[in-house]
Amino acid sequence: MKGQFFPYKDENISKSRPVITYALIAINVAVFFLSLTDFSGFIEKYAFVPGAIVPITILTAMFLHGGFDHIFGNMWYLFLFGDNVEDRLGKIKYIMFYLLSGLAATFVHWLTDPKSLVPTLGASGAISGVLGAYLVFYPHVRVHVASYYYSGTVPAAAMIGFWFVLQLILGTVSLVGRGSGIAFWAHVGGFVFGAAVALLYKSIKR
Numbered sequence: 001m002k003g004q005f006f007p008y009k010d011e012n013i014s015k016s017r018p019v020i021t022y023a024l025i026a027i028n029v030a031v032f033f034l035s036l037t038d039f040s041g042f043i044e045k046y047a048f049v050p051g052a053i054v055p056i057t058i059l060t061a062m063f064l065h066g067g068f069d070h071i072f073g074n075m076w077y078l079f080l081f082g083d084n085v086e087d088r089l090g091k092i093k094y095i096m097f098y099l100l101s102g103l104a105a106t107f108v109h110w111l112t113d114p115k116s117l118v119p120t121l122g123a124s125g126a127i128s129g130v131l132g133a134y135l136v137f138y139p140h141v142r143v144h145v146a147s148y149y150y151s152g153t154v155p156a157a158a159m160i161g162f163w164f165v166l167q168l169i170l171g172t173v174s175l176v177g178r179g180s181g182i183a184f185w186a187h188v189g190g191f192v193f194g195a196a197v198a199l200l201y202k203s204i205k206r
Contacts, residue, residue, distance in 0.1 A: 005147040007080060007159060012141045018083035020095050025075050028123055031063045032071045047119035050110045062102040064121035074123045081134045082127075088137050089201070097197060101129020101190045108189025112175065120183050125190035128167075132194030135160045136202065164191055 035042040048054075048061035065071035086094040105125020139157035171184035 005145045005150075005159065005162075007077075007143050007145045009144040010080060010084075010141055010156065011143075011153075012084050012138055014083045014087040016087055018086045020091050020098075021078060021082035021086050024082070024095075024098065024123075025078055028063055028065070028071060028075060028078075032065050035064060043119050043121065047121040048106055049119050050114050050116040052117060053110075058103060058106050059099070061106070061119075061121045062099075062123055062126055065123070066121060070122060074127055078123065078127050078130065082130050084138060084141075085130050085133045085198075088133075097129065097133070097194070098126050100197075101132075101194050102126030104129065104193035105183075105186040105190030108192075109183045109186035112171075112185040118181070120186070122183075124183070125186040128187045128190030129194030129197075131160050131163070132191040132196075133198035135164075136195050136198035164188070167191070 042064060046057055046060040046064055048057040065074065082098075085097075089097055102123070102125045105128060106120070109120060109125070135157055139155065141156045142153040143156050143159045144153050145151070145159060167184050167187040170182070171188055174182075174184055
């Protein structure tokens with residue numbers, strides 16, 4: 001989950017303890033440190049490879065990460081935005097939503113490069129779904145960000161919207177040029193799925 005800014009706080013207090021978000025973070029961190037005991041073996045066995053699909057890896061790849069910066073970035077975004085989405089959806093619906101967002105992200109990534117033999121791993125797709133839902137549920141919440149150019153607060157819609165446009169641009173570049181090794185279309189797929197589910201949820205609640 002990278003961008004040209006670092007969000008470090010949002011002005012959105014949860015009404016309940018986000019136990020599912022904390023549990024997801026704990027599981028991801030535990031799996032990451034476990035994978036360090038045989039990293040190449042874990043990647044070979046549990047990462048998702050579009051051109052050589054092993055069904056279980058569609059799920060297991062969501063809990064693998066390629067390095068300390070990778071897991072820190074993903075878990076920070078989940079910590080910052082997941083609690084409020086969990087609060088809005090409720091515990092059971094939230095965990096289902098998280099996993100389905102990851103599955104949707106993997107599917108879109110597969111569509112863009114179905115013959116790729118490059119392993120795909122990380123929680124970015126599922127967390128992109130969380131960002132999509134957050135944008136729908138809390139577009140006007142102020143988010144504190146820091147970057148080389150600006151430090152202050154911006155609406156969640158501006159911050160997350162900028163991030164999404166960046167994923168679209170970089171994803172398009174990856175299709176027509178040399179790939180960067182980042183599954184940008186998984187981010188796009190997870191985000192669109194998350195936003196669509198949140199819009200449907202709001203409609204049903206009305």
